[in-house]
Amino acid sequence: MEYLVVSTLNGVVHGLLLFMVSAGLTLIFGMMGVLNFSHAWFYMLGAYIGFTCTRTIGFWPGIILAPLLVGALGVFVERYMLRRVHKYGHAHELLLTFGLAFIIEEVIKLFYGDFPVSYQMPSYMRFAAFTIFDTNYPFYRLFIGGVAGLIFVGLYLLLTRTRIGIIVRAATFRPTTVEALGHNLPVIFMGVFAAGAALAGLAGAVAGAFFPTSPNMATDFGTLVFVVTVVGGLGSVEGALIASLMIGLFISFSVGLNWALADLFGIVGLGPWAQAFGGILTLKLSTIANSMPFLLMLFILLVRPAGLMGDRQ
Amino acid sequence: MTAIAPAPTASAGSGSDVQIPSSPVLELRDLRKSFGETKIIRGVNLAVKRGERHALIGPNGAGKSTLFNLISGHYVPTSGEVVLNGKQIGGLQPHVINRLGLSRSFQITNLFPRLSVAENLRISVMGQHGYRFSMFRPVAGLTAVTAEVDQFLEKIRLTRRRDDNVGDLAYSEQRALEIGMSLATNPEILLLDEPTAGMSLEETAYMVELIRTVTEGKTLLVVEHDMSVVFGLCDQISVLVYGEVIATGEPAAVRNNPKVQEAYLGEEVAT
Amino acid sequence: MTRLRYLLILIALGVFAILPVFLSGNLLNAIIKMMISALFALAFTLAMGQAGMLSFGHAAYYGLGAFAAVHAMRFVEAGAFSFPTPLIPLAGAAVGFLFGLLFGWFATQRSGVYFSMVTLALAELLYTLAPTWNSLFGGESGISTIRGASWGISFGDDAHVYYLTLFWVTLATWCLWAFTRTPLGRLALALRDNEHRVRFLGFNTHMARTLIFALSCLFTGVAGALLAIATEAANYTAFSSKASADVVLQTFIGGAGTFFGPALGAASMTFFARVTSDLTRSWLLYQGLLFVLVMLFVPDGIGGLIAEHSKKVKKGGYKALVLPYLLCLVTGLLLLAGVVFLVESTHILLSDGYIAKTKSSGGAAVPFSFFGQDFNPRSWVTWSIPIGLLLAGAALMPAAMKVTGRAWLHATQSAPAQGETA
Missing domain, CATH: 3.40.50.300 (P-loop containing nucleotide triphosphate hydrolases)
Structure with a gap:
């Protein structure tokens, strides 16, 4: 029971965090057809900006500065790089952002070294929100979940209730029509790109203070974000939400389970044989928790190649 | 509502030569x-x-x-x-x-823009000749395919543009090639x-x-x-x-x- | 022209054949690595440049090829069966092909960016799985082995490994080149241009793409096996996204649109990485910057640039290009010097050693030395150097681009007159 509650909470928080980053990615893709490979690297940049600010001007200014600076970087990337290579096609745009991700990572290594930095939340936020059974549940996890939840609600209201939101959603489906209706499409693109980048930066600044902040965080998190978008269906914000929660829960549950394929064989009496066979049969679910999202993705590709909410090709 | 011929009974396996012309x-x-x-x-x-x-x-x-x-x-x-x-x-x-x-052409020109005219046709023709996934012989050696490609080029009157990139063709030439390619799957x-x-x-x-x-x-x-x-x-x-x-x-x-x-x-x- | 090409290839092969006579072990090793990464890039290009499948996870098949080779060598070592060392790359090829079929079947369900992400995730699956699976991947430390002697060759000498690699890389390159001339190779180009149309011409495109992807993985597996033979080890980091990224970067710097461009890019990048490894720790940053610059300004890569020149520049046209290109070179060098100064001095100033020095000097400015010169980090004179270099480069750039553009027009004008009879 305790395991169930804690794992669910952790999973939801992780899922919401994933959503915060993948929502921007999927919106940008839906509108511009550009898969911004460097999106998770924007997230990492946010974490490092947050870290630098805690060292100098404090935690909260960092939370505010990170999205602003990363958003500004987003504007630069869209305006001066992506727009320049647009004529060569989407693969070229993807490659450009791929190279950008590479540069961001190397620059961060240049300034902060190859190892994790100790980016800490302020001490007054370091307390247990509540105790469930014997587990002290950290307040900061709830804080991450809360911020991500707020962003989700805000994004939802923005997209469904405001004029800008309607234009953005329309541009996701029929960019040329939106342009023909007299909206300045390049500015909308730049805005959405910047907003997506800013969201990723904010997520990084908030989450980096709890999860390890290291030059590897973008690769690890980034591949998860890509899995989310493939599972959810690129371009679909709802799909991103569902897939994020699904993957968050999936990971948090498999971390604590010591099941192995051999146990399955045990049911039919082949347990000892499977134990003796070893290899993949005795791998515990908990040790391969990191691989679970990828297995989930393969399964989704088998049954629904377009993703949960994606259109059929 | 419409004047349609009654459905023929399935005649799978009968060669096209024995088909009644009006079926x-x-x-x-x-x-x-x-x-x-x-x-x-x-x-x-x-x-x-x-x-x-x-x-x-x-x-x-x-x-x-x-x-x-x-x-x-x-x-x-x-x-x-x-x-x-x-x-x-x-x-x-x-x-x-x-x-x-059954072969179709497309309303919007639907070709391989970075290949030459002959290569476009060759993709069509070579499938017909059973060279779909063949990877152990060069295309240059497939004389029957090349001959048929040239034949189709002649038909759609693009012989002199044989080795030009499709992207460089005039619109009407692209349309002709479009039809030629659909036709080349016979x-x-x-x-x-x-x-x-x-x-x-x-x-x-x-x-x-x-x-x-x-x-x-x-x-x-x-x-x-x-x-x-x-x-x-x-x-x-x-x-x-x-x-x-x-x-x-x-x-x-x-x-x-x-x-x-x-x-x-x-x-x-x-x- | 074709005669000349064959002659050039023969000369190149001849040079490669006699290299071990002149070169020491260390340099020979560098050339082995260059050849392997060139083959990796060529195999990658089979999927990307020819069939339009941009794989972000090709390290998976590279690593699998390496592990297959290591396991084969260990079996031979243990006497389980005998298999001549020179044929070990076949194990890499087989495993690469099989996993290429399996993973490719999944990945080619989708095209475009989806394909890229699925390949990335598949490689990441292996990367996360491998360290937990001791018996197969040797955990975090990996597996090592020893090259066995066979056919009367000990394979203990670097030169033996060199010739083995040279043979396989040449053979595989020839196969890859010959493939582009086969019906399936031509179909790959059609798939790249317009998959939709290929389906309506009677081809099962999913199968075709899976097969082409698996062939690319086959040759990637050979490259991985050659690496394992050269290093006598395989480690799960072979699956890392960094390895996948390297091949993408190198291929596109070289130019994925030409056959030899990727090999050129991979070999030269590997060479530079090796040469600069003693001088800088920021090689990867420079490689990334180079990649982005190529993407922005030379979209067809270096190979594409060369091809463009040999195709379009008319006879004697190069004369007009010499001066503009010199100007471009000067501009590039100014910018490069500025960037290098900034990156390397940052590196020094943030290093633990330097920070310890400032502490021990009680906060006084400690000069840092760089290219045999001492610089004061707190003096504006120091920082005016890189900024001056960058500004000078930036100031020259528009002029260089304008002059070059004009010279290019001059050098290529009236060149493609033949055949234009419309």
């Missing part, structure tokens, strides 16, 4: 397609006989393109049958349908989707004449807006309105059909 190559039986709640194709019955040049006309939004996409395997029918030579093909994959003898029935769309008067006349010569003896189903093309090219016309065929017959008969006139009333009928 339908392609038949649509109560074909329906809906997208969500919207019914686009609402029970189409149509038969295209061997050797026939059949035009499919109708006002914008009648469902002509959808019908083509259903026949060629791009969409899966909601219900009903598409029968090619007595075999149900509705819902099959496009490449399977193509190998069963189909029993060829579906042409607005072959003269976007062409000038002279280009259109040239194209009609070209299509007539290259498709000599082939069965055709053509979607076309330009009535001069339809009357110059086809001997049978079906009129599609709101997802239903309201008339089928010879050009003169269809032109005088009151239902057709009613459907086109207020529409601009190109003459």
Whole structure:
């Protein structure tokens, strides 16, 4: 029971965090057809900006500065790089952002070294929100979940209730029509790109203070974000939400389970044989928790190649 | 509602040489397609006989393109049958349908822009010769394929542009190649989707004449807006309105059909 | 022209054949690595440049090829069966092909960016799985082995490994080149241009793409096996996204649109990485910057640039290009010097050693030395150097681009007159 509650909470928080980053990615893709490979690297940049600010001007200014600076970087990337290579096609745009991700990572290594930095939340936020059974549940996890939840609600209201939101959603489906209706499409693109980048930066600044902040965080998190978008269906914000929660829960549950394929064989009496066979049969679910999202993705590709909410090709 | 020939019994396995000339190559039986709640194709019955040049006309939004996409395997029918030579093909994959003898051209030029004209045709031809996934012999050695490519180049009058990139061709030349490629898979029935769309008067006349010569003896189903093309090219016309065929017959008969006139009333009928 | 090409290839092969006579072990090793990464890039290009499948996870097949080779060598070592060392790359090829079929079947369900992400995730699956699976991947430390002697060759000498690698890389390159001339190779180009149309011409495109992807993985597996033979080890880091990224970067710097461009890019990048490894720790940053610059300004890569020149520049046209290109070179060098100064001095100033020095000097400015010169980090004179270099480069750039553009027109004008009779 305790395991169930804690794992669910952790999973939801992780899922919401994933959503915060993948929502921007999927919106940008839906509108511009550009898969911004460097999106998770924007997230990492946010974490490092947050870290630098805690060292100098404090935690909260960092939370505010990170999205602003990363958003500004987003504007630069869209305006001066992506727009320049647009004529060569989407693969070229993807490659450009791929190279950008590479540069961001190397620059961060240049300034902060190859190892994790100790980016800490302020001490007054370091307390247990509540105790469930014997587990002290950290307040900061709830804080991450809360911020991500707020962003989700805000994004939802923005997209469904405001004029800008309607234009953005329309541009996701029929960019040329939106342009023909007299909206300045390049500015909308730049805005959405910047907003997506800013969201990723904010997520990084908030989450980096709890999860390890290291030059590897973008690769690890980034591949998860890509899995989310493939599972959810690129371009679909709802799909991103569902897939994020699904993957968050999936990971948090498999971390604590010591099941192995051999146990399955045990049911039919082949347990000892499977134990003796070893290899993949005795791998515990908990040790391969990191691989679970990828297995989930393969399964989704088998049954629904377009993703949960994606259109059929 | 429509004058259609009775369905022939399935005659799979019989070679095309023993086919009765008037038996339908392609038949649509109560074909329906809906997208969500919207019914686009609402029970189409149509038969295209061997050797026939059949035009499919109708006002914008009648469902002509959808019908083509259903026949060629791009969409899966909601219900009903598409029968090619007595075999149900509705819902099959496009490449399977193509190998069963149905080929289509596209309204928007749909070529391999970075390959040469001859290479474009060669992709079509080599599949026909069974070299689909062959990787142990160079294409230069496939003399039969090369000869056939040259033959088709001659037919569509692009021999002198043989080694030019398709991206550098003039529009009408690309359209000719488009039809040549569909034809090069040696189909029993060829579906042409607005072959003269976007062409000038002279280009259109040239194209009609070209299509007539290259498709000599082939069965055709053509979607076309330009009535001069339809009357110059086809001997049978079906009129599609709101997802239903309201008339089928010879050009003169269809032109005088009151239902057709009613459907086109207020529409601009190109003459 | 073709004669000349064959002659050039023969000369190149001849040079490669006699290299071990002149070169020491260390340099020979560098050339082995260059050849392997060139083959990796060529195999990658089979999927990307020819069939339009941009794989972000090709390290998976590279690593699998390496592990297959290591396991084969260990079996031979243990005497389980005998298999001549020179044929070990076949194990890499087989495993690469099989996994290429399996993973490719999944990945080619989708095209475009989806394909890229699925390949990335598949490689990441292996990367996360491998360290937990001791018996197969040797955990975090990996597996090592020893090259066995066979056919009367000990394979203990670097030169033996060199010739083995040279043989396989030449053979594989020839196969890859010959493949582009086969029906399936031509079909790959058609798939790249317009997959949709290929389906309507009677081809099962999913199968075709899976097969082409698997062939690319086959040759990637050979490259991985050659690496394992050269290093006598395989480690799970072979699956890392960094390895996948390297091949993408190198291929596109070289130019994925030409056949030899990727090999050129990979070999030269590997060479530079090796040469600069003693001088800088920021090679990867420079490689990334180079990649982005190539993407922005030379979209067809270096190979594409060369091809463009040999195709379009008319006879004697190069004369007009010499001066503009010199100007471009000067501009590039100014910018490069500025960037290098900034990156390397940052590196020094943030290093632990330097920070310790400032602490021990009680906060006084400690000069840092760089290229044999001492610089004061707190003096504006120091920082005016890189900024001056960058500004000078930036100021020259528009002029260089303008002059070069004009010279290019001059050098290529009236060249493609033949055949234009319309």
